[in-house]
Amino acid sequence: MSAQAGDDPAWSAAAKAALAQADARLARRFDAGARADRLIALRARAVDVQVRAAWRRCIPADAPLALFAVGGYGRGELFPQSDVDLLVLAEPDAQQTWQAALARFIALLWDAGLQASHAVRSAGECTEAAADQSVLTALIEARPLAAGEDEAARLAEVLSPQKVWPPEDFYEAKLEEQRLRHARFGDTSDNLEPNLKDGPGGLRDLHLLGWLALRSLGVHTLDKLIELGRLGWDEAAALERERRALCRLRYGLHLVAGRREERLRFDYQKLLAARLGYADDADSLGVEKMMQGFYRSAAVVRRIGDRLLQRFEEHFEGVAAPEPIDAEFERRSGYLAARVPGWLGSDPAHIFALFAAWAVDPSLRGLHSQTARELAQELPQIPAYTDASPALREAFMQLLRGPQPVQTLERMARAGVLGRWIPAFQRVSGRMQFDLFHVFTVDQHTLAVLRNLAGFASGEPDPRFSIAHQVWPSLRKPELLLLAGLFHDIGKGRGGDHSELGAVDARAFCEAMGLSEADTALVEWLVRRHLLMSVTAQKQDITDPEVIHRFAGEVADRQRLDHLYLLTCADIAGTSPKLWNSWKDRLLADLHTATRLALRRGLGQPVAADERIAENREAARALLLASGHDDAAIDALFARMPAENFLRSRPDQIAWQAAALRDARAGEPVVASRAMAGRDGRDGLDVLVHMPDQDGLFAAIVIALDRLGMSVLQARVLDGPDGTIFDTFHVLPAEQRQAPEPALLAASLARALGGDLSRMLPARRSQPQHLRHFRVAPQLDFAEIAGGTRIGLICTDRPGLLADVARVLREQHLRVHDARIATFGERAEDLLLVSDEHNHPLAPDRCDALRAALLAALDGDKR
Missing domain, CATH: 1.20.120.330 (Nucleotidyltransferases  domain 2)
Known part of the structure; x- marks a missing residue:
C-alpha cells in the first residue's frame, strides 16, 4: 500500500538531504583521488535507493507498472549534475488508472532535488518511439529499477532488431549522427x-x-x-x-x-x-x-x-577479397594493408614504406584496421631521428619529396609516428596555450600551417592569398619550407624563446638528415625569424622606404623573402580561422613586392622618399587616365591631396581618393568608403575623411566608426591643404555577417561628423564574458621619433578600446598622425604617433599626464 501523500514533503526533504550527503561524500573521495568511473556508479546506486523508495511510496507492488532507468542512468553512470532518465512501462489502461500516482512519483523526485525526465509508454508505444534511433539508443540500455524478469524480457522483445532498427541500419544511422555531432561542435x-x-x-x-x-x-x-x-x-x-x-x-x-x-x-x-x-x-x-x-x-x-x-x-x-598492390601491400575493402602479419615490426623502414605506399594512391580510404593496430603496437620500436640509420633518415626525406608530403606528415602525426620520429613534436602534441589568440593546440596549428602550404603548392589561386600561388613556383626545394613549417613552433612550452629553441632543433634535424649547409641555414633562419614579416607588416609603416630597406637588409635575398612570405601567410591563417583577412593579405603582399624591388635594386641603393612619391603619383595617374580623366583634371585633384599621401598610399588608393574628391568643391567635406577590390565589405573597407580640421576630429571619427559597428585596423592622419585633414582608415565590421554597404557607411559617418563633435562620446559596453578570464596588465611606452611621440599600448582588448583611447587623446589636446591597431586574441597591441598642438613631440610632463589618463581609462573598464 502506498504511503500517505501528506508525508511527502518530509520524505522529499529527507531524501534530498540523503542525496546531498552522498554527493558530498563522493566529492570528498573525488578530491582524495578516487576513480571517477567508480564514483559515477556509486552515485547511480545512491539515486537508485531514493528512486525506488519514491516508487514504493506511490505505486503498490501489485500495480501493472514497471520502472526502468534508461540512457546513462541505465548504464549505471551518473555524474554529479546528470539527468535521471526513467521509463515507466505500462499498458494504456494502467497508464490512465495510475496517472495521478505517477505524477506524484515524479514530483517527489523533483522535490528531492533529482532532475528526473521520464516517459510513460506501453510496449507497443516503445516500439513506435524507437523509430527515432536516439530514443532506441536510450532504451536499449534500460536497467530494471522496479520491474520483474517478465517486464524486462518484454521490453527487450519489443525493441529487438526484428521489430525496429536492424543492426546494419542502426550502425549507418549512428555513424551519420556522429558525423553531424562532430561537425556541430566544430x-x-x-x-x-x-x-x-x-x-x-x-x-x-x-x-x-x-x-x-x-x-x-x-x-x-x-x-x-x-x-x-x-x-x-x-x-x-x-x-x-x-x-x-x-x-x-x-x-x-x-x-x-x-x-x-x-x-x-x-x-x-x-x-x-x-x-x-x-x-x-x-x-x-x-x-x-x-x-x-x-x-x-x-x-x-x-x-x-x-x-x-x-x-x-x-x-x-563482409571482408572483400584482398587486391594485391605489390609484394608488401594489398587493398582490403579500399583500405591499405600489409600483406604479411607482423611485417611492419620486422624493420622500422617498413613503417615509412607504408606511408609512401599510402601517398601514391589517393583513392585509398585509409589504413586497414588490422594494419593500423599493428602500427600502434610498433610505435615504441620507431627510433628517434637522432638514433636512426642514414637509410631511414633518407626514407623520411623521400616522403617529404614525394607525392602528398603534407598529407603524409598529417597522417604520421595522427598515427603517433611523427612524435616518435621527432620527440620534440610529441612534446607539443595536444599542447594548448591559455589565451584567445591560439585556437588550436600547437600540433594542430602546425598541421594547419602545413595544409596551407599544400594549398599554395596546388597552383590553384586562392582568393584569400593574392600572390601566394605566384610565389610558390620560385621555391627550389619546397621540402625546406615544409621543414620550417614543421619546426616553427616546436619550441613552445619550454620556458624560453620558442623561435630560438625551434631554430636549434631545426638545425640539428637538418644536419642529421644530411642537408647541405645552405639548406640547413635557410630552414634554421626561417624558424628563428618566422615572426619577422608579420611584425614588420602589422606594426611598422611599410610605405616608409627606410622600413623597407631595414627589412630587406634582414631578409638579404629573394629566396629567403619568398620562403618567409609563404610561411607567414600560412602561419597567420593557421592560427585562427578569424585571424586572416584581406587587410593582412594586402599588407604582406605589399611588403613582399616592395622588398623584392629593394633587393633587385640593391641594398646599397635604398629608395628615396621622393622617388617613391613620383612612382606612386605616376601609377595613380595611369589608373585615372584609363578611367577617363584628363591630365588637367588629375593635376587639380592631386593638388588637393597632401604630398605625403603619395608616399603612404598605394596607387589604387590614390586613384580612388581622387575619384572621391572629383564631385566635391575644394573645402567641402568628403567622406567616402570602398570595399576591398574584388571582395565584399565583410573583408574590410577603406574609409576616407577629407574636411576642415578642428579639435577632437580624429577622436570623433573613431568614436563614430565604433558606434557604426566598425573596428579600426589602421588609421593614417595627414594634414591636407588649406587647414583640412586627409585621414584614411582601414576598418572591419565587428560582426562580419552584418557588413554595411560602403555608400551607406560613408553617408552614416558623414551625418555623424556633421553634428557637435564635442558631445560625441564612445558607446559604453560590457566586456565580453570570455575576455574576463584573460586580463593583460596595461603597458605603455613612449618614444620620441621623427614627427612626434610614438605610444606603444598593450592591454586587454575589448569593444570600443580605440574609441576610448581617442577620447583621452582629445581631452589631452593631442594630435594623432598615425595609428596601427593589432589584436592577438585577448591582447591588443596598438601603436599611435601623436604630437602636441604645434606638431612637436610631447614634453615629459605631458607624457606623464597622458600615461595617467590612459591607465585610468583602461582601469575603469573592468566592467
Whole structure:
C-alpha cells in the first residue's frame, strides 16, 4: 500500500538531504583521488535507493507498472549534475488508472532535488518511439529499477532488431549522427573550449562503440569484443584508460560548475585544473597541462574508435577479397594493408614504406584496421631521428619529396609516428596555450600551417592569398619550407624563446638528415625569424622606404623573402580561422613586392622618399587616365591631396581618393568608403575623411566608426591643404555577417561628423564574458621619433578600446598622425604617433599626464 501523500514533503526533504550527503561524500573521495568511473556508479546506486523508495511510496507492488532507468542512468553512470532518465512501462489502461500516482512519483523526485525526465509508454508505444534511433539508443540500455524478469524480457522483445532498427541500419544511422555531432561542435577536440561529452574523441564517441557492440553483437561491454576477435586487448586497455581520464574531467567539471555543463569553458578551466592538482611551473600553466591531457585522450579515442568502426563495417558488409598492390601491400575493402602479419615490426623502414605506399594512391580510404593496430603496437620500436640509420633518415626525406608530403606528415602525426620520429613534436602534441589568440593546440596549428602550404603548392589561386600561388613556383626545394613549417613552433612550452629553441632543433634535424649547409641555414633562419614579416607588416609603416630597406637588409635575398612570405601567410591563417583577412593579405603582399624591388635594386641603393612619391603619383595617374580623366583634371585633384599621401598610399588608393574628391568643391567635406577590390565589405573597407580640421576630429571619427559597428585596423592622419585633414582608415565590421554597404557607411559617418563633435562620446559596453578570464596588465611606452611621440599600448582588448583611447587623446589636446591597431586574441597591441598642438613631440610632463589618463581609462573598464 502506498504511503500517505501528506508525508511527502518530509520524505522529499529527507531524501534530498540523503542525496546531498552522498554527493558530498563522493566529492570528498573525488578530491582524495578516487576513480571517477567508480564514483559515477556509486552515485547511480545512491539515486537508485531514493528512486525506488519514491516508487514504493506511490505505486503498490501489485500495480501493472514497471520502472526502468534508461540512457546513462541505465548504464549505471551518473555524474554529479546528470539527468535521471526513467521509463515507466505500462499498458494504456494502467497508464490512465495510475496517472495521478505517477505524477506524484515524479514530483517527489523533483522535490528531492533529482532532475528526473521520464516517459510513460506501453510496449507497443516503445516500439513506435524507437523509430527515432536516439530514443532506441536510450532504451536499449534500460536497467530494471522496479520491474520483474517478465517486464524486462518484454521490453527487450519489443525493441529487438526484428521489430525496429536492424543492426546494419542502426550502425549507418549512428555513424551519420556522429558525423553531424562532430561537425556541430566544430572539431572541438582541437579548440579552446572542448565539449567533454559530445565533441570528437569525447565520452559520446566511447558510448557509440558500446551501443554498436550491444546492438550488433549483443555484448554489453567492450571487453567482450576481445573474445569475439573484434578488439585487441591493447586497444581495449587504451580505451579504458582514456575513459577513466575523460570521466575524471567530466566529474570535476560538474563539481566546479555546480550545474550540468559539458563544455570545458574558460570560466571553469583554471578552477578545474587546480581541483585536479595541476600546478603552474616555469614551462606551463597547470591549466595547459590539464588541457593537454584531454587533447591526447581525445586523440586516442578517435584513433582506436575509427579502427573499431571499420571492423563493424566489415561485420555488416563482409571482408572483400584482398587486391594485391605489390609484394608488401594489398587493398582490403579500399583500405591499405600489409600483406604479411607482423611485417611492419620486422624493420622500422617498413613503417615509412607504408606511408609512401599510402601517398601514391589517393583513392585509398585509409589504413586497414588490422594494419593500423599493428602500427600502434610498433610505435615504441620507431627510433628517434637522432638514433636512426642514414637509410631511414633518407626514407623520411623521400616522403617529404614525394607525392602528398603534407598529407603524409598529417597522417604520421595522427598515427603517433611523427612524435616518435621527432620527440620534440610529441612534446607539443595536444599542447594548448591559455589565451584567445591560439585556437588550436600547437600540433594542430602546425598541421594547419602545413595544409596551407599544400594549398599554395596546388597552383590553384586562392582568393584569400593574392600572390601566394605566384610565389610558390620560385621555391627550389619546397621540402625546406615544409621543414620550417614543421619546426616553427616546436619550441613552445619550454620556458624560453620558442623561435630560438625551434631554430636549434631545426638545425640539428637538418644536419642529421644530411642537408647541405645552405639548406640547413635557410630552414634554421626561417624558424628563428618566422615572426619577422608579420611584425614588420602589422606594426611598422611599410610605405616608409627606410622600413623597407631595414627589412630587406634582414631578409638579404629573394629566396629567403619568398620562403618567409609563404610561411607567414600560412602561419597567420593557421592560427585562427578569424585571424586572416584581406587587410593582412594586402599588407604582406605589399611588403613582399616592395622588398623584392629593394633587393633587385640593391641594398646599397635604398629608395628615396621622393622617388617613391613620383612612382606612386605616376601609377595613380595611369589608373585615372584609363578611367577617363584628363591630365588637367588629375593635376587639380592631386593638388588637393597632401604630398605625403603619395608616399603612404598605394596607387589604387590614390586613384580612388581622387575619384572621391572629383564631385566635391575644394573645402567641402568628403567622406567616402570602398570595399576591398574584388571582395565584399565583410573583408574590410577603406574609409576616407577629407574636411576642415578642428579639435577632437580624429577622436570623433573613431568614436563614430565604433558606434557604426566598425573596428579600426589602421588609421593614417595627414594634414591636407588649406587647414583640412586627409585621414584614411582601414576598418572591419565587428560582426562580419552584418557588413554595411560602403555608400551607406560613408553617408552614416558623414551625418555623424556633421553634428557637435564635442558631445560625441564612445558607446559604453560590457566586456565580453570570455575576455574576463584573460586580463593583460596595461603597458605603455613612449618614444620620441621623427614627427612626434610614438605610444606603444598593450592591454586587454575589448569593444570600443580605440574609441576610448581617442577620447583621452582629445581631452589631452593631442594630435594623432598615425595609428596601427593589432589584436592577438585577448591582447591588443596598438601603436599611435601623436604630437602636441604645434606638431612637436610631447614634453615629459605631458607624457606623464597622458600615461595617467590612459591607465585610468583602461582601469575603469573592468566592467
